[in-house]
Amino acid sequence: MRHSTYRAAMAAGLAALLGATATFAQTKSLVVAGYGGSWEQQLRKDVFPAFEAKHGVKIDYVAGNSTDTLAKLQAQKGNQLIDVAIVDDGPMYQAIQLGFCGKLDGLDKSELYPAALFKDDKAVAVGQTGTGFMINTKTFKDKSWATPTSWNDLKDAKFKKLLVIPPINNTYGLYTLMMFARMNGGGEKNIEPGFKVMKADVNPNVLVYEPSPGKMTELFQSNQGQIAVWGTGRVQAFANTGFPVDFIYPKEGAPILLASACPVAKASPNPLAQEFIKTLISAPVQTVLAKEMGNGPVNTKVDVNMPELRMAPVGERAKLVIQPDWDAINAQREDWTKRWNREVER
Template structure:
C-alpha cells in the first residue's frame, strides 16, 4: 500500500510539472542590465522549480503600461514589473489583480505594500543628488547636502536634471514645492523655484541614462539629480562621483510588480512575484542593480549594504510621493513645465 501511494504521489507530481511545462508565462520588465540579470539568474531557478517557461518582454515602464492598456480583456502578459508611478496608474485602471498575501510577500516592509494590495514594491531606489568630486575640489566647493543646493547660482550651467517625463525630474519638482510651502496638491511654489532659481543652473534636461552617466563622469555635469543605483554604476566604472542623501530626505522610487488582471497564467504569475520578492532574489537585485531589498529578511554583505537602501532606518527615512495626486495632475504639470521650466 505504501509503495502504491508513493507511486501515485510521484505520478501526481510528474503530472503537475508536466502541466506547468506546457505553460509559458510572459513577464514585462525593465531592459538593459536588469533584463540580463533576470534571464541569467532569476528566471532559471523559477523555471527549474515550476517546469514552466518564462518569456521576458523588455521595455520601459510607460511602454509596458501601454501594452497592458492595449491588451485589456485579452492580456498576453501575466506579470508586469514597472516603476511605482506608472504602477499606481495601472492599479487605478484596473490592470492589476490582488496580490496573494502569503509566502515572501508577508516578509515585505510596510512601505513596499502598495495601495490596495494589487501590487508590491520589488526594490527601493533613493532619489537624491550626485556630484563629481574632482570638479567640486577644483572649484573649492563643499559637497552638496541639500535639495536647495540646486538653486545656488555658483552652479550655473553645471546642473543636469532629467525632464518631468522622467521620474527624477518630476520628483525634483515635488521636492522644490515641499521645501517652499507647497506639496503635491499645491505645486505653484515648486514651479516658481524651478523656473526662477533651478532652470538657470541647468545645462541639460537629460532623459538618457547613458548620456547622464557620461556627463557626470567627464565633469560636464558637476551636480545632478539621480537614483543611487544609477550613480553606483558610474562609481563602479571608476569615476570620481558620489551619491548624496539630502538632509531633507531622499525620495523613494520603487520598482514594483503586479500580477496582471485577467492574466493567462494567473497562478504562475503569483508564484513568480513571490519568487522575485524572496530574500535570495532580493539579494541578487541589490548586488547587481543597486535596488534596496523590500524583503526584511534579506541578508547582504557589508559593502553592498553601504551602497543600497538597506534596513529599517534607511527605508523609513525615505520620502514617499503621493502618486494619487501626481498621476491626476501629471499631464497638466508636463504642459506647464514645457512652457515655463524647460524652455
C-alpha cells in the first residue's frame, strides 16, 4: 500500500502523542458529526483507533454535509446529542452565531496558522481546501480538449451533461454561484448576476447537482462525469486511488474552504470533545490528513512541500485563494437556497 512505511512511522508518532493513559476513561462515547467520503474513511483508519484506545471511549460518527450537521444541531437545540461538529467555515460561523459552539480551552495558537483561528476560540480550522475544477485527464487527452483555465469554461457547450456541481447547500455549489456573481459585476452582496449565468449558461451542461462525495467519485468512475467543481482535498484523495483526475485552479481565483471543528455547547459537555479537536490539529494528525487526503495543513509544523500537497492551496498556489464574505453570505443564504431550488436545480 502507498505510504506503508510512512504510515507505520506516523502510527508510532500518533500513539506517542495520545499516550496510553485513559484520562477520561469514565466517558463511554463521543459523538462526532462530520463529512462523509474520504474524510470519514481517513478518520476511522488513522485517528479513531488510537484516540479510542487512550481514552477508553467509542466514537460514534455521524456523516453528512455541513448544512445537514447544522440542521441536526438546530433540531437538537436544548438537548444536543453531538459532542464535536466538523463543518465548513460558512456553516461554522452560523453555528457559532446560534450559540451551538462552546469555547476551546487551552488552545495552543503558537503552532497554528492565523487563518485557522476563529473569534473567541469558539472553533478552529482542521484543514484548508481550494475550490476549483476536477477533470478526468484521460478523457481530456483522448478528446484533445484544452485544460480549462476559467470559471467561464464551465459554460462550454462541449461539457453538456458532463459537468457535476454540488448543490447550493454544499459550499462548493455556493462558491460556484458566488464566483459567477463576482465575475459579472456582482458578488456576495449582489448575487443576481450569478443566478443569471447559472440558469442560462451553466445549467444546460450540468449532469447532476451531487452532494455526496461517494456518488461524485462514482459518476467519474462510470464515465458519466468528466468535469466537476470540487475541492483540492477531495480531488487529491480520489487521485490517490489511481483514478486519472487532476485539480485545476481557475485564473479568476479559488475560494478557500476551511474544514472546521467546534466542541458543541451543552449543559454537560463531554470533556473529550476538547481533546479530540486538539488531536485533529496536532502535527501528526495534520500530516496524515495532508499525506493521505491532500488537505492543506493548519499546523505550521507540517511540511507543505510534500508531493502529496501538490494540489493544496499552499505556497505559490495560495496566491489564487479567495476569501469569501461569510457575513454577507450567511445573511442571505436561506433565501439563495430557496431561489436555487426554484430556478436552478429543478
